[in-house]
Each structure stands twice: as structure tokens, then as C-alpha cells.
Amino acid sequence: MSIEQILVLAIVQGLTEFLPVSSSGHLVLIPAFTGWPDQGIVTDVMVHVGSLFAVLVYFWRDVLNLLGGVRDIFRGNPTPHSRMAIYMALATIPALAFGAILKFSGASQAIRGVEVVAFGAIFFGVLMYVADRMGARVKKMEDMTLAPALWIGLAQAVALIPGTSRSGITMTAARFMGFERGEAARFSFLLGIPAISAAGLFTALEAVQEGHGIPADALWAAFFTFFAALAAIAILMAIVKRTSFLVFVIYRVALGLLLFAMLYDWFPGLLPSLATV
Secondary structure: OOOHHHHHHHHHHHHHHHHOOHHHHHHHHHEEEEEEOOOHHHHHHHHHHHHHHHHHHOOHHHHHHHHHHHHHOOOOOOOOOHHHHHHHHHHHHHHHHHHHHHHHHOHHOOOOOHHHHHHHHHHHHHHHHHHHHOOOOOOOOHOOOOHHHHHHHHHHHOOOOOOOOOHHHHHHHHOOOOOOOHHHHHHHHHHHHHHHHHHHHHHHHHHHHHOOOHHHHHHHHHHHHHHHHHHHHHHHHHHOOOOOOOOHHHHHHHHHHHHHHHHOOEEOEEOOOOOOO
């Protein structure tokens, strides 16, 4: 990849991973709009790993608490942090299972289409609006129990479909479960740690087994993604403390409609066509 493509991938992934607008969907759109060759799933996974390190840095206190909770489990002295670590581990299983199904069935490539992104952007954007407008939410992450954790975990599995948004759908599920916006975002980001870690480890092992390793381009993209993702987390946490998700809903619906218009030539001559993508 050229340095321009690496930087664009990093900035787009970093900003869209934690803003609820679908990073995987935007990664699919980059080659469609630029004419660059598809960067491939390996690069997509590695830039997600760059986002993962941003979560570890921003939420370092929560991460240390969760690690301490795991330690306390092995010591036979479980704590509230231990309980949260167990919930997150169990909530990660659906995403790992669905990811394996997509990988080994070959469907992971089949769903990397602009039409899928457009539908997901609109449908899950509207769902986010409904969840966010259903009234006051008072629960904090410390109020998490097994049932809502599993529901949010199931939602995270659906986010493997481009256009859905992992942060968006998990925050939507948390809002439906009664959690405050800030707490929904916090749980969403932390829940992504085991899933993204597993995907990154699996991709690295697979690359080593195939004898070609992780491309240097993908590693550079992951490195630059870290900084963009860190900025995106700070932006989102500031937004959810002051206002609703409406701005993201508007963006998602507008993006989906624009993509459909370009796919089906609703405005010939006015918009470029994506009918052949």
C-alpha cells in the first residue's frame, strides 16, 4: 500500500471504531471510493488492534481493575471486578463463535459489499435512535448482571457485519438494558478488548502458519490508527456526557441513503455510480 492509503485507513479506522458509525463499513468503502485495491481482512484486523491499544491506554484504570479481578478469581477470593471480568468473558463468546463461522464458511468476504454497509448504516442507526429515546437511563456499569451482559455480547456478534458498528450496536443494546450513555460507551469499549485481541492473535498465527507474516503496511496502519482512535474515544466520551446519539444517527442514515443512491443511480449524472462495486 502507498503511504496515502495507509494514513487514510488509519485515520478512518481510528475515528470510526469508537464513533458509532461502523469502522468495518468505512473500511469497505475506502477501495470503493478511491479505486485503491482492497486492503484485505488482515489489514482490517490489524488496524482494529491499533484501536485496541487506544482503549487500553484510555481506560487503563478499568483494565487494571479487570486484571485484578481475574487474579482474585485464581486466588479464590472473587471481587466485584472478578464478576465483571467473568461477564465480559462470557459476553465475548457469541462474537468469537460468529466470527469463526464467517471465517471458515467464507462468508466474511461475501459480506464486504457496499449494499450491506448501506443497509446496516440505516437500520442500526434507526435502532440506535429508538434505544436512545426510550426515556431516562440510570444504570451504571457496576449494576451489570449476567443477563444484560449476554444480550450486549450477542449484539457485539452482529457487529461483524459491515455497516453495523460494534460500538454502536453494543451501546444500543446497553441503552435498551437501561444504562446511561456514558456507562454504555464505557462497557462497549471494554467489551471490545477480548474480542479484538482474539481476532488479532488468530490473524497473526494464521499469517505465521502461511509463512508470510503480518505485512509491514498493516503494522504501520495499526500504529497510526492508535492515535486517531485515542482521539475518537475522547471525542465520544465528551459527546455522550452532553448530548444524545442523534448526530451519529443522522450521519448513518445520510450515509446509507447516499450509498443506495450511488448504487442504484437514483441521480444519474449528479452522483458517481457504485453499481459495479
